[in-house]
Amino acid sequence: MRRGFAPWADAGARALLRLQGVSKRYGDIVAVDALDLDIFEGEFFALLGPSGCGKTTLLRLLAGFETPAQGSILLAGEDIAAVPPYRRPVNMMFQTYALFPHLSVAGNIAFGLRQERLGRAAIEARVAEMLALVQLEGLGARKPHQLSGGQRQRVALARALAKRPRVLLLDEPLAALDKKLRAQTQFELVNLQARLGTTFVIVTHDQEEAMTMAHRIGVMDRGRLMQVAEPSELYEQPNSRWVAGFIGEVNLIEGRVAALEPGIAVVAALGGHFRVGATAGVGPGDSVCIAVRPEKVRVANAPAAAPTDNCLAGSVVDIGYLGGMSSYQVRVADGFLVRAAIANATRRTTPPIGWDTQVCLTFAPQDAVLLTR
Amino acid sequence: MRPAPSLFNIVSVACGLAFLYLPIAVLVVYSFNASRLVTVWGGWSLRWYGELIGDQALIAAARTSLLIALASASAATLLGTLAALAITRFGADRGRTALSAMVLAPLVMPEVITGLSLLLLFVAINLDRGFLTVTIAHTTVTMCFVAVVVKARLADLDRSLEEAAMDLGCPPARTFLTVTLPLIAPALAAGFLLAFTLSLDDLVIASFTTGPGATTLPIRIYSDVRLGVKPEINAICTIMIATVALALIVASLALRRASSATTSRRPGAA
Numbered sequence: 001m002r003r004g005f006a007p008w009a010d011a012g013a014r015a016l017l018r019l020q021g022v023s024k025r026y027g028d029i030v031a032v033d034a035l036d037l038d039i040f041e042g043e044f045f046a047l048l049g050p051s052g053c054g055k056t057t058l059l060r061l062l063a064g065f066e067t068p069a070q071g072s073i074l075l076a077g078e079d080i081a082a083v084p085p086y087r088r089p090v091n092m093m094f095q096t097y098a099l100f101p102h103l104s105v106a107g108n109i110a111f112g113l114r115q116e117r118l119g120r121a122a123i124e125a126r127v128a129e130m131l132a133l134v135q136l137e138g139l140g141a142r143k144p145h146q147l148s149g150g151q152r153q154r155v156a157l158a159r160a161l162a163k164r165p166r167v168l169l170l171d172e173p174l175a176a177l178d179k180k181l182r183a184q185t186q187f188e189l190v191n192l193q194a195r196l197g198t199t200f201v202i203v204t205h206d207q208e209e210a211m212t213m214a215h216r217i218g219v220m221d222r223g224r225l226m227q228v229a230e231p232s233e234l235y236e237q238p239n240s241r242w243v244a245g246f247i248g249e250v251n252l253i254e255g256r257v258a259a260l261e262p263g264i265a266v267v268a269a270l271g272g273h274f275r276v277g278a279t280a281g282v283g284p285g286d287s288v289c290i291a292v293r294p295e296k297v298r299v300a301n302a303p304a305a306a307p308t309d310n311c312l313a314g315s316v317v318d319i320g321y322l323g324g325m326s327s328y329q330v331r332v333a334d335g336f337l338v339r340a341a342i343a344n345a346t347r348r349t350t351p352p353i354g355w356d357t358q359v360c361l362t363f364a365p366q367d368a369v370l371l372t373r
Numbered sequence: 374m375r376p377a378p379s380l381f382n383i384v385s386v387a388c389g390l391a392f393l394y395l396p397i398a399v400l401v402v403y404s405f406n407a408s409r410l411v412t413v414w415g416g417w418s419l420r421w422y423g424e425l426i427g428d429q430a431l432i433a434a435a436r437t438s439l440l441i442a443l444a445s446a447s448a449a450t451l452l453g454t455l456a457a458l459a460i461t462r463f464g465a466d467r468g469r470t471a472l473s474a475m476v477l478a479p480l481v482m483p484e485v486i487t488g489l490s491l492l493l494l495f496v497a498i499n500l501d502r503g504f505l506t507v508t509i510a511h512t513t514v515t516m517c518f519v520a521v522v523v524k525a526r527l528a529d530l531d532r533s534l535e536e537a538a539m540d541l542g543c544p545p546a547r548t549f550l551t552v553t554l555p556l557i558a559p560a561l562a563a564g565f566l567l568a569f570t571l572s573l574d575d576l577v578i579a580s581f582t583t584g585p586g587a588t589t590l591p592i593r594i595y596s597d598v599r600l601g602v603k604p605e606i607n608a609i610c611t612i613m614i615a616t617v618a619l620a621l622i623v624a625s626l627a628l629r630r631a632s633s634a635t636t637s638r639r640p641g642a643a
């Protein structure tokens with residue numbers, strides 16, 4: 001990922017792709033609901049969400065296979081909502097790859113170029129360039145069914161990039177690959193995108209994939225964008241209970257704001273008081289939720305070292321050994337279960353803190369997030 | 374390993390095959406009979422095949438049959454493909470089911486009824502019966518067979534292939550010609566050959582809808598046989614069997630090749 005690339009933070013930057021109030025319905029089902037989104041030139045944008053959240057519909061709206069019921073889709077300032085797919089400077093890589101089985105690899109890559117009525121020599125040169133780009137030199141004459149899954153994926157990518165689209169849409173591009181190949185291909189896709197500078201919009205249901213590859217992630221649920229943010233912000237500063245719960249693991253502790261101190265909200269929850277960094281607009285008496293990630297909760301035999309840290313007493317119910325880390329389930333007041341993750345930094349084989357031990361869970365105020373939604 | 378076939382299996386298969394093919398085998402063998410008497414074996418000979426060439430009426434009937442089969446199979450392929458496209462691609466689910474049932478119903482319609490209703494229609498609209506009416510009738514009957522074959526192929530076809538073509542800048546009509554058509558071509562060929570053979574051997578519908586000057590081969594054979602079986606009939610029937618068998622073999626090979634070319638995916642074969 002390129003450092004310092006953040007046009008979304010620049011108020012003066014103009015979006016390459018701008019969706020305004022875009023809605024799409026299938027009968028009674030609202031697939032995309034009054035959605036606004038800006039995607040910038042050169043960005044690697046991921047649409048992430050559970051299945052049925054509308055992310056694929058959104059991608060198909062961008063490709064032109066669906067037309068929105070309402071709203072506009074602006075590409076470089078021009079509304080393309082009613083432009084058919086074959087006249088959009090946007091190309092798509094399909095989940096099934098959709099390679100033409102009756103054409104060779106070169107024929108597949110040349111297909112889009114032929115539609116532009118490019119000269120024979122120009123087409124051949126571009127096909128050779130694309131084959132080199134995806135490291136498939138010498139396989140141009142093969143038919144798709146003579147290729148491995150990974151090779152077919154590359155052909156699909158080369159075919160979609162051959163026309164030099166303004167935006168490349170990728171629908172679950174790595175879903176059909178096995179795990180090892182997927183990790184390698186993620187890396188290659190990121191490098192390719194950085195090299196070409198083409199705007200990529202990828203749809204995925206795999207959080208890790210989105211976090212690894214994208215500049216920004218749009219998390220979708222039931223046709224709405226719940227949060228659009230950089231991966232780290234999405235994880236460390238989720239804007240709602242739903243996003244916090246969807247991305248990674250989290251402890252959500254419901255409570256009520258008891259008092260406000262400068263920059264700190266004191267929240268009454270689980271029969272005690274917690275000090276959490278305040279979010280704007282929170283007032284005393286508001287019902288809020290404290291979100292704290294398991295790896296930010298420390299498990300100790302003794303109470304907190306720093307007096308400002310929050311402390312929860314409980315007993316260890318379960319320990320899950322995951323190799324790199326161990327996952328603790330601790331029962332605290334009201335029978336509430338708190339998860340804590342501890343890195344296994346040494347080669348100890350017995351857990352430093354065993355089952356049924358009385359422990360203190362501590363976390364600093366700035367390591368938790370106060371959620372109102 | 375499957376167990377070796379038992380005696381019972383072998384006998385039952387042999388009986389079944391004999392039941393199906395013994396009459397045809399007898400006919401084929403007797404077409405090479407040197408004797409004029411159909412029931413008496415007089416040694417091997419190609420005499421009746423030679424005499425066929427001189428039988429102008431039979432040759433004319435064969436020509437008529439071939440022309441009708443070609444014309445009706447072409448029309449049926451076109452209409453059946455359109456019907457299959459309509460069934461698989463357009464309209465709401467309920468309308469599609471109804472359309473599908475209506476297109477496929479003639480498959481099980483008794484031929485006598487189809488023939489009679491067509492005859493009534495032609496009389497009602499005052500269309501002179503002959504080559505055209507038989508062709509129309511055969512098209513009506515065989516297009517549903519084409520529709521069945523093409524529909525199966527279209528249902529197997531990945532829709533994203535067409536979307537990919539459009540995404541790459543290919544307008545819908547050209548997408549149909551450059552992507553859809555090549556991929557369903559084997560089904561069209563199979564449907565055409567099926568329609569061709571059905572038309573070639575139809576007697577019932579043709580005899581309802583034919584008129585002067587459009588005597589098809591089955592009609593000719595049937596009327597000749599009523600005056601007694603001539604050895605030439607055996608010869609022409611053998612030629613017909615060979616033609617139809619060849620067409621069906623080609624059709625099934627075309628379909629099999631098509632399905633293996635597009636479905637032989639090797640997932641994860643890195």
